[in-house]
Amino acid sequence: MDPRSGEPRALSTAVLAAATRESRGRAHAFTKELHGQQVEFATHPQTGMKELAAEIERRRAEAARHAAGAGAAVVALATSPLPAGPAITEGRRYRWIRERFGLTALEQLTSGCHVHVAVESDEEGVAVLDRMRPWLSVLLALSANSPFWQGCDSGYSSYRNRVWGRWPSAGPVEVFGSARRYHQQVRDLLDTGILHDEGMVYFDARLSRTYPTVEVRAADVCLDASTTVLLAGLTRALVDTAAREWREGEPPARHGVGVLRAATWQAARSGLDGDLVHPLTMRPAPADRVVHALFCHVEKALDENGDHALARQGIADLLHGGNGARVQRDLLRRTGSLREVVAACVRRTQEGR
Numbered sequence: 001m002d003p004r005s006g007e008p009r010a011l012s013t014a015v016l017a018a019a020t021r022e023s024r025g026r027a028h029a030f031t032k033e034l035h036g037q038q039v040e041f042a043t044h045p046q047t048g049m050k051e052l053a054a055e056i057e058r059r060r061a062e063a064a065r066h067a068a069g070a071g072a073a074v075v076a077l078a079t080s081p082l083p084a085g086p087a088i089t090e091g092r093r094y095r096w097i098r099e100r101f102g103l104t105a106l107e108q109l110t111s112g113c114h115v116h117v118a119v120e121s122d123e124e125g126v127a128v129l130d131r132m133r134p135w136l137s138v139l140l141a142l143s144a145n146s147p148f149w150q151g152c153d154s155g156y157s158s159y160r161n162r163v164w165g166r167w168p169s170a171g172p173v174e175v176f177g178s179a180r181r182y183h184q185q186v187r188d189l190l191d192t193g194i195l196h197d198e199g200m201v202y203f204d205a206r207l208s209r210t211y212p213t214v215e216v217r218a219a220d221v222c223l224d225a226s227t228t229v230l231l232a233g234l235t236r237a238l239v240d241t242a243a244r245e246w247r248e249g250e251p252p253a254r255h256g257v258g259v260l261r262a263a264t265w266q267a268a269r270s271g272l273d274g275d276l277v278h279p280l281t282m283r284p285a286p287a288d289r290v291v292h293a294l295f296c297h298v299e300k301a302l303d304e305n306g307d308h309a310l311a312r313q314g315i316a317d318l319l320h321g322g323n324g325a326r327v328q329r330d331l332l333r334r335t336g337s338l339r340e341v342v343a344a345c346v347r348r349t350q351e352g353r
Contacts, residue, residue, distance in 0.1 A: 003073040006342030008080045010036030010087035014070035035109045036087040049310050053229045064350050076349040078111050078146035078160040078220035081338040096196050110160040111221040115232050116213035117239040122179035125207045125214050130175045130252040131242035134279035136204050136218040137267040138294045143219035144271035145324025157271025157325035158220050170202040172260035175252050223324035230314035233307040237298035271325045288319050
């Protein structure tokens with residue numbers, strides 16, 4: 001972001017060049033994304049949430065330092081509050097996407113948070129995907145951090161989710177039942193000729209094509225590093241819980257994709273500030289009750305992973321103080337300025353709270 005105006009700036013090339021210089025030829029954590037106003041980083045595999053938190057805070061600080069050298073600031077927002085013009089990153093793949101998808105690609109200045117959790121096999125991974133489906137909308141509600149779009153209040157807590165949903169392969173999916181059926185579905189999608197490659201299979205949760213993991217992609221990028229850590233802990237517990245259910249022979253819920261899409265819409269609309277669709281009943285329920293149901297669903301896994309206290313406190317803090325969407329709207333009410341919203345979120349991003 002421009003540190004004075006708060007408007008997005010297409011400076012990712014400069015930020016990545018600074019990271020490369022600092023690493024002195026060694027691999028670093030930062031990569032480009034579809035738009036020049038974005039930079040992405042990945043953490044190393046971690047088993048402890050304290051270690052994960054420390055790395056996220058360190059990477060955010062590094063990104064801020066590299067951006068400052070280019071005359072910019074970084075901010076962990078899932079959409080820009082202020083108007084932004086398209087600046088597609090150079091590269092053959094990105095050019096193909098821009099030409100193929102037109103305005104859909106140009107408007108994808110959105111940032112999500114992906115959590116990878118290791119699984120022992122593709123069979124276990126698909127069993128996990130099948131059993132996690134109803135709970136992914138709750139992760140979206142917790143992380144929602146994109147209420148503004150092109151200078152206006154969108155009416156949504158996660159407008160990123162609505163923009164992201166324009167891709168033909170995005171969103172909830174059906175129960176697969178086996179790794180063979182999962183991989184056949186991916187091949188069928190690629191055979192349509194619509195997608196460039198397997199990286200464009202944008203399911204809310206999928207098998208990673210690079211790592212032996214389940215990759216959960218439902219969430220907005222989180223304003224506070226602590227929310228990212230909470231999201232990671234809950235996602236790992238969801239994976240562990242689903243894997244245990246599979247080993248014990250418990251079948252997945254058979255909710256239809258249409259109902260899951262409706263639950264996702266509701267989570268994007270209200271975040272934590274209204275009703276959500278309860279994953280067990282598929283009926284409306286207050287957000288705090290639905291979040292508590294998620295906690296109870298994964299409580300055994302949280303305890304086994306040593307994340308019980310972290311998750312309990314993190315959920316309490318979010319329900320009390322609000323997710324990024326509520327924080328941004330509160331800032332606008334207090335300041336009357338989207339530029340001031342961005343400036344406050346820049347500071348909050350760097351504080352690592």
